[in-house]
Amino acid sequence: MGCRRSLISLTALTALLFAGAATPAGAAVVSRYEIALWGMNEPAGSTWMIDGSGNGQHGRIGAEVGTGMPADADRGYRFERLEPDTPPARPGHLVVVPHSPRLNPGSRDFGVTLRLRTTNKFGNIIQKGQATVAGGSFKLQIPNGRVECMYRGSAGTIEVFAPYRINDGYWHVVRCLRVRAGVALLIDGRQVASRAGWTGPxxxxxxxxxxxxxxxxQREVGCDYYAGDLDYILLEAA
Structure with missing residues (x-):
């Protein structure tokens, strides 16, 4: 499918998601600012993930990440299944984008959108920071095949969970949003979960x-490796 731009802005979503609206249907505003746009279209054997936003947020592709994999009419990445909590750690399973202040949500409305396909039921898909890291963190993971969207800030942590599994072997678009009003999760364009509150910066x-x-x-701290395919990831802010 290739990388698709966001169909509705974070600002427009704020009122819709936390004012009793069941879905964000009807709004059609592009996002105000793309922080990073990783199309994951690189050919087999590539070692760098290119940021298509123009902001230079390129990432290093680990040697165990499959590139150039079919993703409908386009290409994507494949992450093979690794046994959970079984040493050794496998850093080659990751794509790593060096830190940049732009990649932090800060106090802005912030969103992560990605397209995935998996038949597995565990793994951290994308994150910046971990559970005890100073300054907070954000993460998307898929425990038991259900997507979890988490933001941890100075004022607290807000997590939302999909009410159903999406590890069905089909492509799904997942969107994880943090705005002033709270955190929301959308799957295939439909809001499936939200929780009000403010995480802080x-x-x-x-x-x-x-x-x-x-x-x-993989002993004291599990690596929670994702297993499945990714077509693209978009980070945006408003």
Whole structure:
């Protein structure tokens, strides 16, 4: 399918998601600012993930990440299944984007949108920071095949969970939003979960990690490696 731009702005979504609206249907405003746009269209054997936003947020592709994999009419990445909590750690399973202040949500409305396909039921898809990192963190993961969207800031942590599994072997577009009013999760254009509240600012000095945790050993700290395909990831702010 290739990388698709967001169909509705974060600002427009704020009122819709937390004013009793069941879905964001009807709004058609592009996002105000793309922070990073990783189309994941690189050919087989590529070592760098290119940021199509023009902001230079390129990432290093680990040697175990499959590139140039079919994603409908386009290409994507494949992350093979690794046994959970089984040493050793496999850093080659990750795509790592070096830290940049732009990649932090800060106090802005912030969104992560991605397209995935999996038949597995665990793994961290994308994150910046980990559970005890100073400055907070954000993460999308898929425990038991249900997507979880989490933002941890100076005022607290807000998590939302999909009410159903999407590890059905079909492509799905997942969108994880943090706005002043709260956090919301959309799947295939439909809001499936939300929780009101404010996380406070989120700003750490960690890289963005795609496909699992960066700091782990599979003994004391599990790496939570994602298993499945990714077509694109978009980070946006307003």
């Amino acid at each position: 989120i700003a750490n000095t960690w890289p963005v990690s795609i496909g699992g945790k960066l700091d782990c050993d």
